[in-house]
Amino acid sequence: MTAAELQAMTARLFVDRAFREWFRHAPRDAARGYLLSAEETDMISAVDDERLAVYADSLRERRRQAIATAYPLSRMVAGDDFERYADRYCDLNPGLPERERVLGFGNYLRECLEAEVRLPCFARDLAIYERHLVDLRGLTAARFPTDTGVSSGTMLSLSTVDSWGAAGRLDGSLSTVADLDADRDEARPWLSSRPRLASWARVAVFDYDIPEIVADLERTGVPPAASPTPTGVVMRRVGERTTPEIFRIEVRVAAMLLRCTGEPTVAALAEQCRLDPERLAALLASLATMQVIACW
Amino acid sequence: MTDDARAVSCLGVGVGVAHIGGGKAAREIVGADFLELRATDVALQGAGDGFTVGGDAPSAPVIVRGAALSLGTMGPVDRTALAEVKRLTDATRCVYYGEPLCMTRVPGLDLDHLAPIWFTADVLASTIDRVDAVQQELGRPLLVESITYMPPRCAKPQAEFLSGLADATGCRLTVNVSAVQINSRVHGFDAADYLDGLPRAAVAFVRIGPGRAADAAWALAAGVASATRLEGVILDYTTRVAGRGPCRRDGERARSLLIPESGPQPGPACEGQSRQVVHV
16 A cells, blocks of 8 residues: 555655655655655655645644743743754654653753753753643543642641641541551551552652742743752642642652552552651541542 | 535534633624534543533534544544544534544654645545544544645545545535635635535535635635535634624624525524434
8 A cells, every 4th residue: 555655755754854855855765765656756756845845844833832832931941942952852753742742842851951051950840840730731531639628839748747637538448547556567458558649640859949930930031040959849730720739748758759659558668768657658648638649 | 516416404603712711702792603612622521421611511512623533544544533532522412523634643653733635546545434434433424624735746636535535425524715715825726716626515614714814715705605505604713813893794704605594593403412414
């Protein structure tokens, strides 16, 4: 079925700048990797370079625009460098679906910024922060949590667990936490629970206070001076709103949450993170109530 | 346009919107009878729970427009994508589900854009199979929209391709007159000639984007309307609403394109979200 080959080559011409250039200079050479009939080879060889370029440029601009829209703060901070990275990224990844492409750019930008000394040091963290937002905005689910009882901006830490009234919120499966017998593991079945981060939540540990930097950037439009301040953040999609809720979280709790993949048990997590198991269980119970943790 | 004895009831004037709030405003100004929604804007609420767009539920009949099926790609239709479309059409109870005649992907490469196809016999045969499969799964005619980009030296003219597709599958067509008008300028073809070649009996809707060389596009729309029995006119406000005054004028112009006896007809067709188009 050579028509499929013709389509494959045409599509590549639309998105792959290097291939298009090759095709422009030597169309028959470029077509050699595709099984085309003589008629199809003639058809594609007759494609008008200018028309092809107009279409390909519009496609490329659309892709760059999607990236710029997804990472407005990184663009604000990185300026011309952002455009350069976005352009190069589009060249390197011509075939990814849009969501994957836009998400992948966050990782790519972070990697590029590792070696970039001319831009603010927090730019790397900012790229990852915006990538998480893109990720959450693009989620589709039958229902996202609506009222989860803790307002955005609340600081989540081990020391505030009691003030959230965690024990009072425990549902049936968690009630054992209140009745736990610290001396006997068999009386603490929650130790073998395998918590998993909810599909609508994301956790990150940043080197800088990204929520503060984001607030500054949104207020002033100018990259602030910032010194390293390790900061944990939980982001959670709520209801139909596409702007996720953001919570600060103690760095060691964030590090623990990053391990909540549904594999390690609470006991293993407590050991890995050097946390008191009962305190950890109470924290996880609260996070489950907030629907940050699932499968508790 | 080629002729055929086929009569349909009329859906009226519709507005294409990205959120229901905009749709409510547009309906109020334009007096629209239905809404056209993008599939990517629709949020399903779970089995039997209906759907929302931007948090609101529509109170008018809807048409849904997507591009997930990549109708022009060679080979069988993606069953996963088709199942998603089926879920969408069932949940929204849309009057029509529409897709552009284009390719949005080939193996290993997502274009995320409505890319033109070659109008060859092989591609036509494949597209017929795909449209048949979609219509069988959805249990209703598909609304196919031509994106009107003319690749040079194609083996079959686009209009001939569309006629072959409509004849073989019974699909319905939406003609985007604004796109035809713009593309005729950019790619140097005669818009009226192009429209004249379309299969008259299959053309069900005209889409017009207010503000984009509007007068020339309205003239083309009038030409299409006079040669067909349109089921509706879609004012595409998905990305830009022209303003209260222009919108009202658009509404009046759109309604004038629909022949009087085929204006919006009361009854089950327009009362519920789902409606059977009658072909004679």
